[in-house]
Amino acid sequence: MRFMFIVKSAHHGAPTPELLEAMNKLADREIKAGRLLDMGGLTPLVAGAQVRITNGKLGVVDGPFVEAKEVIGGYAIFELPGKEEAVASATEFMQLHKDLSPGWEGVCELRAFAT
Amino acid sequence: MTADETHRAVLAVWRIEQPRLITSVARMVRDVPLAEDLTQEALLAALEQWPLAGVPEKPGAWLMATARRRALDHLRRRRMLERKNEMITRDMEAEQQAMPDLDSALDDDIGDELLRLIFTACHPRLPREARAALALRMICGLTTEEIARAFLLPNGTIAQRIVRAKRTLSESGLTYETPHGEEVSARLSSVLEVVYLIFNEGYTAASGEEWQRPQLCNEALRLGRVLTSIAPHESEAYGLMALMELNASRMSARTDATGEPILILDQNRALWDQFQIRRGMQALARAHELGGAGGVYALQAAIVACHAQARTAKETDWSRISALYTELATIAPSPVVELNRAVAVSMAEGPEAALAIVDRLMRDPRLKNYHLLLSVRGDLLDKLGRYGEARAEFEAAASLAGNRRERDLLRRRAAKAAEPRISS
Numbered sequence: 001m002r003f004m005f006i007v008k009s010a011h012h013g014a015p016t017p018e019l020l021e022a023m024n025k026l027a028d029r030e031i032k033a034g035r036l037l038d039m040g041g042l043t044p045l046v047a048g049a050q051v052r053i054t055n056g057k058l059g060v061v062d063g064p065f066v067e068a069k070e071v072i073g074g075y076a077i078f079e080l081p082g083k084e085e086a087v088a089s090a091t092e093f094m095q096l097h098k099d100l101s102p103g104w105e106g107v108c109e110l111r112a113f114a115t
Numbered sequence: 116m117t118a119d120e121t122h123r124a125v126l127a128v129w130r131i132e133q134p135r136l137i138t139s140v141a142r143m144v145r146d147v148p149l150a151e152d153l154t155q156e157a158l159l160a161a162l163e164q165w166p167l168a169g170v171p172e173k174p175g176a177w178l179m180a181t182a183r184r185r186a187l188d189h190l191r192r193r194r195m196l197e198r199k200n201e202m203i204t205r206d207m208e209a210e211q212q213a214m215p216d217l218d219s220a221l222d223d224d225i226g227d228e229l230l231r232l233i234f235t236a237c238h239p240r241l242p243r244e245a246r247a248a249l250a251l252r253m254i255c256g257l258t259t260e261e262i263a264r265a266f267l268l269p270n271g272t273i274a275q276r277i278v279r280a281k282r283t284l285s286e287s288g289l290t291y292e293t294p295h296g297e298e299v300s301a302r303l304s305s306v307l308e309v310v311y312l313i314f315n316e317g318y319t320a321a322s323g324e325e326w327q328r329p330q331l332c333n334e335a336l337r338l339g340r341v342l343t344s345i346a347p348h349e350s351e352a353y354g355l356m357a358l359m360e361l362n363a364s365r366m367s368a369r370t371d372a373t374g375e376p377i378l379i380l381d382q383n384r385a386l387w388d389q390f391q392i393r394r395g396m397q398a399l400a401r402a403h404e405l406g407g408a409g410g411v412y413a414l415q416a417a418i419v420a421c422h423a424q425a426r427t428a429k430e431t432d433w434s435r436i437s438a439l440y441t442e443l444a445t446i447a448p449s450p451v452v453e454l455n456r457a458v459a460v461s462m463a464e465g466p467e468a469a470l471a472i473v474d475r476l477m478r479d480p481r482l483k484n485y486h487l488l489l490s491v492r493g494d495l496l497d498k499l500g501r502y503g504e505a506r507a508e509f510e511a512a513a514s515l516a517g518n519r520r521e522r523d524l525l526r527r528r529a530a531k532a533a534e535p536r537i538s539s
Contacts, residue, residue: 002390032229033134034340037394079333084127092131092175 002037002113003078003086005093008070009106012044019100026096030078035089039076070107086110121166126258128174129158133256135175136182138228143186146290147235148281151253153189157182229254230345231293233338237306238289245280246309247316248273254341255334265331266316300349303342307355307412310338314359318366319518326376326520332363343398350407353398357416360395361423364388376524380428392423414443418455433463450479454488457495466498486515490525497532506532 015023030036042048050061080086090108097104116124133154141150157178171177236249251257257265263273284290294302317331339356346352368386370376399420402413418439425431440456454476461469473492482488493508509529516522 029135032341032344033131034337034344035131079337081130081330081333082127084123085130088124088127088131088174095173 001080001082001086003080004111004113005076005078005086005090006072006109006111007074007106008072008109009104010069010071011104011106012071012073016101019096022096022100023093026093027076030089035078035080037077037079039074041074042072045071073106083110083112086112116170118166121170122162124170125158125161125165125174128170128178129161130256132175132178133158134229134232134254136178137253138232139179140182140186141232141291142228143183144189146285147232147253148284148290149189150186151281153185154178154182156185227293227345229341231291233306233342233345234294234302235284235289235292237302237309238284239302239305240287240289241280241283243309243312245276245283246305247313248276249280250309250338251313251334252277254338257334265328299346303346303349303352306342307351310335310342311355311359311412313338314362318362324519325374326370326518327366329366332359332366335359336363343401348405350402350405351410351412353402353405354407354410354413354416357395357399357402358412358419360391360398361416361419364391364395364423370520374520376520379422380431384426384428387423395423396420409442409446411443411447414439414446418443431462433459437463450476450482451485451487454482454491458491461495461498466495470495470499484515486512486521486525488512489515490528493525493528493532497528502532506530 014020027036027039045065046063048063050065052059052061078086078089080089087110090110094108097106136154136157137147137150140153141147144150144153160181161174161178165171165174233250233254236253237246241249248262251262251265252259259274259277260270263270266273313331314335317328317333317335319326336356336359339352339359342349342352343356364387365379365382367388368377368382368384395416399413399416402408402410402416407413408417418436421432421436421439437456437459440452440459444452444456453472457469457472457476460472470492473488473495476482476488477492489508489512493505493512496502496505496508506529509525509532513522513525513529516525
């Protein structure tokens with residue numbers, strides 16, 4: 001099953017060097033294990049834009065935005081046998097944040113692809 | 116958590132950690148099959164203890180500590196037999212210090228060890244089926260029961276294959292060897308063969324009720340990705356990866372809602388997985404960059420790519436497919452390749468030219484009782500309007516097919532050939 005992991009947090013700063021290093025090692029291991037297919041971190045929402053439809057009207061909203069509570073900071077695409085493995089994998093990823101970025105709060109949402 | 120949920124949680128962590136556990140323990144005991152036994156003991160310990168004590172906060176580290184402790188116990192017992200008692204204490208202290216820090220488990224670069232593990236599990240000295248079972252168990256972390264279920268075989272059969280294979284490795288002194296230099300490429304073909312065997316077993320199940328078993332395909336894809344990441348200069352590893360990704364991209368289009376197979380030209384191409392096709396095309400491009408366009412797997416992948424890139428069945432470049440099969444036949448001559456070439460020729464030049472190839476193959480003893488040969492011949496005869504003969508071939512093919520879904524499809528084709536027009 002293919003899963004997308006979406007990491008959301010209200011902490012908008014860059015990760016600590018320790019966390020970054022640990023995440024890179026984890027990613028390297030997961031690539032070598034054939035499970036991690038793709039991943040990426042996103043620049044802050046301020047630098048992005050939104051194209052939305054409200055009340056039947058299409059409009060482009062360019063930044064700056066008032067930062068929402070939890071913003072998507074990055075994603076990863078995994079190929080795993082099932083949801084249990086996805087939960088175990090996301091737990092390990094979040095444990096790194098807990099250990100190496102004290103005070104950080106956020107959520108790693110995991111969603112199976114529809115196909 | 117219920118006992119069942121804990122059990123699944125244990126296996127989930129196990130599958131993620133197992134390659135690292137086994138490579139780490141193998142480095143300590145310098146024996147891959149033994150390392151596999153010792154890590155299995157850690158799994159059993161987790162299955163016993165976690166349902167009672169709860170899943171530990173760092174389950175991976177727990178498994179690693181347990182597996183390494185078992186390995187140390189083993190080394191001590193072995194040394195106990197070999198040496199005088201007073202030396203042991205000193206050794207044990209040295210070993211404790213040599214034990215890597217568990218929290219820095221992520222620091223281990225397991226690339227080389229993993230390669231050794233794969234080469235050991237897929238040693239050419241072992242029968243192909245045994246290699247497949249060992250690979251699924253030692254690299255994918257599947258249990259004996261899961262492997263047995265995937266291959267529709269009794270647990271005992273798989274367990275025996277694994278025990279025998281390990282014994283063969285031990286008796287031949289092949290428990291901890293790493294091929295170097297040119298040997299890597301030579302040995303790699305034995306690994307690729309096993310990965311492709313696992314993939315095909317899932318892609319077109321040779322027997323049983325279901326025509327596809329996606330779990331095996333996914334494990335094979337994962338093994339392929341492991342290979343390309345730890346042996347990144349081997350073009351054929353990328354060729355095989357491309358072949359598997361491109362074939363797997365059609366999985367949800369290959370069967371209808373009731374599980375009956377749908378042939379490639381009749382498939383709904385909107386259901387083809389474009390993400391996977393992209394990955395397949397990237398892998399194929401990499402194989403070409405590495406100079407491997409003419410490899411057995413890369414050529415087959417290039418053929419599948421012709422299908423993957425055609426937006427409609429009509430747009431398929433059959434002359435290119437036919438040319439690729441001709442090239443494939445020169446480096447890997449086989450009656451099956453020739454049969455596939457016949458299909459491409461029939462699309463590019465017409466059924467008459469193809470029937471000439473197929474009729475030659477009918478005399479090949481290697482294809483005796485091969486249901487696909489009769490099925491292709493039936494198809495060609497049908498296109499030529501020779502319906503009576505077509506029907507007979509489809510029926511003969513159906514009686515030889517081992518998979519129920521495939522048998523049903525062939526019977527339907529036989530009935531259809533007989534149906535509307537009475538043959539002359």
